[in-house]
Amino acid sequence: MATHLSRHLHAQGHRIGCVWSRTLNPAKELAQELGTEACTSLSEIPEKADFFILAVPDGAIGTTAAGLRDRQGIWLHTAGAVSIDVFKPYFPEYGVMYPLQSLSKAKPLRLGNMPFLVEGSSAEVSEEILSLASSISGSTEIADSATRLFVHLAAVFANNFSNHMIHIAHEILKEHKLPVSMLNPLLEETYQKILSVGPKEAQTGPAVRDDQITMKKHTELLKSHPEWEKLYTFISREIDRSREE
Numbered sequence: 001m002a003t004h005l006s007r008h009l010h011a012q013g014h015r016i017g018c019v020w021s022r023t024l025n026p027a028k029e030l031a032q033e034l035g036t037e038a039c040t041s042l043s044e045i046p047e048k049a050d051f052f053i054l055a056v057p058d059g060a061i062g063t064t065a066a067g068l069r070d071r072q073g074i075w076l077h078t079a080g081a082v083s084i085d086v087f088k089p090y091f092p093e094y095g096v097m098y099p100l101q102s103l104s105k106a107k108p109l110r111l112g113n114m115p116f117l118v119e120g121s122s123a124e125v126s127e128e129i130l131s132l133a134s135s136i137s138g139s140t141e142i143a144d145s146a147t148r149l150f151v152h153l154a155a156v157f158a159n160n161f162s163n164h165m166i167h168i169a170h171e172i173l174k175e176h177k178l179p180v181s182m183l184n185p186l187l188e189e190t191y192q193k194i195l196s197v198g199p200k201e202a203q204t205g206p207a208v209r210d211d212q213i214t215m216k217k218h219t220e221l222l223k224s225h226p227e228w229e230k231l232y233t234f235i236s237r238e239i240d241r242s243r244e245e
Contacts, residue, residue: 001078002055003030004103008136010034017046042067049073051132053097058082065090074125080152083145084119095120095129098148099137102159112136117143117151168228200242207236208243 006016018037021027031038039045045052045068052068054061054077061077069090076097077086087094100115116133118140120126126142133140143151166187170180193202206214215236222229 001099001103002053005053005055005078005099005136006030006034009132012135014132014135017049018044020045045071047071050128051076053078062086074120074128076129080117080155081149084121085145087121093121093125095125096145096148097129097133098143098152100151100155102163113139116140117148119144119148165231168231203239203243205239207239210240 002019002021006019010016016031016034016036018039019027019031019034020039020042022040024038024040027038027040037044042064047070049071050073052071052073052075054064054075056064056077058079058081061079061082065075065087066089071091073093075087075091075094078098079096080098080100082096084094084096096117096119098117100117114137116137116139118126118129118133119142120129130140130142166183169183173180173182190202206218215232219229219232222232
């Protein structure tokens with residue numbers, strides 16, 4: 001998160017005052033790219049800035065903020081499932097700038113149309129954060145913490161869970177010495193159909209056809225992986241239920 005955000009902010013002319021990390025080498029690597037300083041001590045972080053962005057694990061946001069309460073500026077975190085109120089005991093101006101995207105440090109990412117959900121401790125702060133987010137993305141909107149949590153939940157289903165299902169599919173193929181790449185055209189077509197007609201209309205497979213014979217064959221093949229068998233059975237039942245809605 002820190003890598004992608006800082007790169008794009010820097011590219012749009014924002015000056016990055018410093019890069020802080022608990023470990024020096026990652027901070028130095030990113031700081032060198034951004035033409036700024038790296039530090040591992042909270043005491044080295046500048047006393048004033050327009051924005052301080054805490055791109056740290058969710059559980060570390062509050063504890064890190066507590067050690068920086070004397071800094072002056074708008075404090076932001078980037079988490080989908082953490083309330084804006086985590087900053088309330090420490091700073092007068094604070095907010096959230098949550099990018100709705102799966103980020104991996106090694107994979108370059110265009111932020112131009114990535115949704116950013118923004119929340120501020122006041123209307124004025126919200127406008128400042130919107131302006132910052134709009135400098136790197138054309139899709140920004142205000143969303144309070146409760147709304148953002150629902151969006152984050154939806155994103156877990158859409159991204160994290162579907163990704164894990166593909167991981168299981170890969171494991172099944174690898175166990176039988178089959179190339180995982182054979183799934184790629186199917187995945188691409190599935191994604192395109194979801195975008196064009198919607199997920200409910202794009203749904204295919206034995207569950208939506210109520211093909212009990214095929215589903216029984218599949219569950220028999222999964223006996224050596226009882227957790228996968230449970231997933232197969234439960235998801236098939238849920239697909240059948242949604243088909244009848």
